[in-house]
Amino acid sequence: SFRGAERLARIAPSPSTAAAARVRELKAAGRRIFDLTVGEPDFDTPDHVKEAAIAAIRRGETKYTPVNGTPRLREAIRGSLLRTHGIEYSDSEITVGGGGKQVIFLALMATVDAGDEVLIPAPYWVSYPDMVRANDGRPVILPTSADAGYKLTADELEAAITDRTTWLILNSPGNPSGAVYTAEDLSALAEVLRRHPAVSVLSDEIYSEISFTGAPAPSLASVAPDLRHRVLVVSGVSKSFAMTGWRLGYAAGDPSLVGAINTLQSQTSSCPSSISQAAAAAALEGPQDFIAETVPVYRERRDVAVAGLAAIDGLRPIAPDGAFYVYVDCAGLIGKTTADGRTLESDQDVTLHLLEHAGVAVIQGSGYGQSPFFRISFATDTGTITAALAAIGAAVGDLR
Numbered sequence: 001s002f003r004g005a006e007r008l009a010r011i012a013p014s015p016s017t018a019a020a021a022r023v024r025e026l027k028a029a030g031r032r033i034f035d036l037t038v039g040e041p042d043f044d045t046p047d048h049v050k051e052a053a054i055a056a057i058r059r060g061e062t063k064y065t066p067v068n069g070t071p072r073l074r075e076a077i078r079g080s081l082l083r084t085h086g087i088e089y090s091d092s093e094i095t096v097g098g099g100g101k102q103v104i105f106l107a108l109m110a111t112v113d114a115g116d117e118v119l120i121p122a123p124y125w126v127s128y129p130d131m132v133r134a135n136d137g138r139p140v141i142l143p144t145s146a147d148a149g150y151k152l153t154a155d156e157l158e159a160a161i162t163d164r165t166t167w168l169i170l171n172s173p174g175n176p177s178g179a180v181y182t183a184e185d186l187s188a189l190a191e192v193l194r195r196h197p198a199v200s201v202l203s204d205e206i207y208s209e210i211s212f213t214g215a216p217a218p219s220l221a222s223v224a225p226d227l228r229h230r231v232l233v234v235s236g237v238s239k240s241f242a243m244t245g246w247r248l249g250y251a252a253g254d255p256s257l258v259g260a261i262n263t264l265q266s267q268t269s270s271c272p273s274s275i276s277q278a279a280a281a282a283a284l285e286g287p288q289d290f291i292a293e294t295v296p297v298y299r300e301r302r303d304v305a306v307a308g309l310a311a312i313d314g315l316r317p318i319a320p321d322g323a324f325y326v327y328v329d330c331a332g333l334i335g336k337t338t339a340d341g342r343t344l345e346s347d348q349d350v351t352l353h354l355l356e357h358a359g360v361a362v363i364q365g366s367g368y369g370q371s372p373f374f375r376i377s378f379a380t381d382t383g384t385i386t387a388a389l390a391a392i393g394a395a396v397g398d399l400r
């Protein structure tokens, strides 16, 4: 067996991947499982996007592209950011990668030295702390409160910044909380950031268009244009266009940072798939009705899920303003006992109870840095959501 590098010992595989493996196992054993763990849209990629990919293959666009993406895709991204952010980015401020995930990893790799601190408000997307650790940095977890809508406040930010702080990671709409930072929230954070010019902001906006507030989630880059060069906007087509498997994400930020990301990309993947780039360009520059059609569907499911969860004694769902998850406070179940005599001591126990007794797969909050909670995904049909909630209600009702 091989000897792993030190950095390997600092990180773990994603808990969502582990949950998916458990669901597959139970299903293979013949159990009917309602799967509420999925982090991807249940919709199919829009037809015009698929057609664009097929056309690209037929035209022979099957070779390496420039490291920072095809000129057409970069142009489409600039157009999209102008539409959504009102910001005119130059070509040298844009890069593309194999998913937002890869772009975030490369951005950290390009900027984080040993011991540098990266501020991560909790609950957080599972990958941030491990990505920071993998790059020798120190994740600094900042718990948020229900009172603040699970968003980082200006005072909390101010108190957390040290002379080692390199990044603040902001994710709005947030996975798993669905919290959306308003323009006012972002202005307050911007005030603090102006006093700390060495801190940059990684603004993960992958869910920005899946917003239930009536408008896309605002971006720090638009709210505080004077900070624009310290904000790396990361987004992609995975969630908004149901294109998770195409692996295409992008970022917009200062040319020096974008250049560094490009250097790393040139030595790792060279470029994302040429075919996916053609598809993403079609998604970003073509008709946007897919988003207009799917967001109301997500909103309806959100309402069903939140109402159903709130009606279960012991559970307190956070109503999300965006993305497709509900983060559920299950403190009311801790200390209760199952019919077979086991006491629920953690959200991991709650999650196992729901899997075994309700046949419902959810992900425990410990993976997201805030417990005791669990996350459900409503990127699945309403029938499944309703049936899963009934099963959760029954399994919770059996607790003593």
Ligand code: PLP
Residues within 6 Å of the ligand: 039, 098, 099, 100, 101, 102, 125, 171, 174, 175, 204, 206, 235, 236, 237, 238, 244, 247, 248, 249
């Ligand atoms: N950021 C957040 C908050 C996510 O939830 C995800 C996907 O789960 C990503 C980034 C990465 O998406 P992708 O790499 O598919 O662009």
